[in-house]
Amino acid sequence: MQLNGETQLFPIIGDPIAQVRSPQFLSEILARRGVNALVPPLQVKPADLDATVAVLRSIQNVRGMVVTIPHKVSCLTHCDQVSERAAFVGSVNIIRKTTAGQWVGDNVDGIGYLDGMAKQGGAIQGKRLLLIGVGGAGSAVAFEALRRGASYLAIHDLNIERRDAIIQSLATKFPNQVGIGSSDPNGFDLIANVTPMGMRPSDPYPVEVSQLKSSQFVADAITRPEVSPLVAYARNLGCKTMLGADMFNAEAEILVDFMLAEV
Missing domain, CATH: 3.40.50.10860 (Leucine Dehydrogenase, chain A, domain 1)
Known part of the structure; x- marks a missing residue:
């Protein structure tokens, strides 16, 4: 250097x-x-x-x-x-x-996130994905997930206007494959957090972790702490996971x- x-x-x-x-x-x-x-x-x-x-x-x-x-x-x-x-x-x-x-x-961002998931065992093809957050990075993840063949994408974002705008935009290219989600992860194969939620000790979980199942794959974009509270909870259940560092490395x-x- x-x-x-x-x-x-x-x-x-x-x-x-x-x-x-x-x-x-x-x-x-x-x-x-x-x-x-x-x-x-x-x-x-x-x-x-x-x-x-x-x-x-x-x-x-x-x-x-x-x-x-x-x-x-x-x-x-x-x-x-x-x-x-x-x-x-x-x-x-x-x-x-x-x-x-x-x-x-x-x-x-979408390429890195989906590549990182794939390397940790979170294949997206034919799967149902719950995406939390569609800011600058989350919208890229949404696009890439559908481009790679996710069977359905549900989006949850507290900014309703932003959520609805990206859903409408994606639906023009991927009809009948995208819709409104919630914090409830039931019914999804993969759960992806692309918000800063979890960086501060006082932050709530981005999803209802009590509803997670060991068969689900859980991904998080944050890099500090290295193991986010969401990933730590999911790992304790036996879920396969992706860290923010895995996304960055990819x-x-x-x-x-x-x-x-x-x-």
């Missing part, structure tokens, strides 16, 4: 930022590939996002950004181009600067591939 006047920067922006693993691990992947680049963490409040992105765009050795909560939806509007996937789900989690100076965005190489595509 290098740090000198030729070092390229791919900041990760979020609020909070202390929980992210990207700065160390993405920087290590870049170093292993022989690329002189780092991923510094930047804590940016929503009110300061527009000004921050404008400054980052103007800095010549900033070659892109990794985007985490709560900026994934807002950063879509700062891109000059976005992938079909990112446009469909309405958010980005990775942006690169082209040689022409344009910012191109994508959202690979997604990390994909993020770096995107960063370097046109650098």
Whole structure:
């Protein structure tokens, strides 16, 4: 790993930022590939996002950004181009600067989440999935789950307007395969939490854990604590599980591939 006047920067922006693993691990992947680049963490409040992105765009050795909560939806509007996937789900989690100076965005959260689940035994093909949370990452997970052949997707989100909007959008591409869910996991093969719920000791469980069965697969996106309360409960029942770290590990190489595509 290098740090000198030729070092390229791919900041990760979020609020909070202390929980992210990207700065160390993405920087290590870049170093292993022989690329002189780092991923510094930047804590940016929503009110300061527009000004921050404008400054980052103007800095010549900033070659892109990794985007985490709560900026994934807002950063879509700062891109000059976005992938079909990112446009469909309405958010980005990775942006690169082209040689022409344009910012191109994508959202690979869904790929990382579903790849991470698959590696831990949570195959999605032909299964019923209860998804908790459809923010920037959750909407990408919803799209990818249906693209990979989930038989049915139920979405539970406390933001009713956001929930209904993503259901309506997904239903145009995947008719009769998506609908409204609740916190009750009964009747589902897989349960996926893509909310920050569980990061704070005072947080409630994102689902009614008393209704979980050992035959169900339980996944969580949060990385701090490493084993979320939901995953810990599920493991005690004998469920197969996926940690937030498993999602990140599956997604990390994909993020770096995107960063370097046109650098």
